[in-house]
Amino acid sequence: MQRTKQQALMFLLGAVLVGGVLGFSAERVLDRDRRPGDPRRTMYEDLSLTAAQQQQMDSLLDAINCQRKAVLKTVQPQLDSLRAHARREMDAVLTAEQRALIEQRRKDDEARHARGRRRTVCP
Numbered sequence: 001m002q003r004t005k006q007q008a009l010m011f012l013l014g015a016v017l018v019g020g021v022l023g024f025s026a027e028r029v030l031d032r033d034r035r036p037g038d039p040r041r042t043m044y045e046d047l048s049l050t051a052a053q054q055q056q057m058d059s060l061l062d063a064i065n066c067q068r069k070a071v072l073k074t075v076q077p078q079l080d081s082l083r084a085h086a087r088r089e090m091d092a093v094l095t096a097e098q099r100a101l102i103e104q105r106r107k108d109d110e111a112r113h114a115r116g117r118r119r120t121v122c123p
Helices: 002-030 039-047 051-093 096-116
Strands: none
Touching: 002 051, 039 051, 051 096
16 A cells, blocks of 8 residues: 555656656747746736735735745655655666756756745745
8 A cells, every 4th residue: 555655656756747847848948038037026017016016915925935835844855755766767767868958957947946936034
């Protein structure tokens, strides 16, 4: 029973990782004209929010991010372990050239996400 759950989790994580890589690639190809910068600011501009609304939204989103961080903190080591295992499994299927390409995509994706993350200070 435990082995079946582990296999299901590994399959799910693998699917998420592959989906992320494919989504990242598709986004780069199909969405070249998207405005770079802060996603919140882009959303605020698209919605034409007032300064007061933006401040309220910032407070709400920061609170949600703090709650999300607290929840993820309890399972993050498990998620990291699953991700590492899935990457090893996927890398074993790829050629050396393909591994180099996917590793570069992983680095690009991480850098893009790091630039886009807001630094929310949680209590």
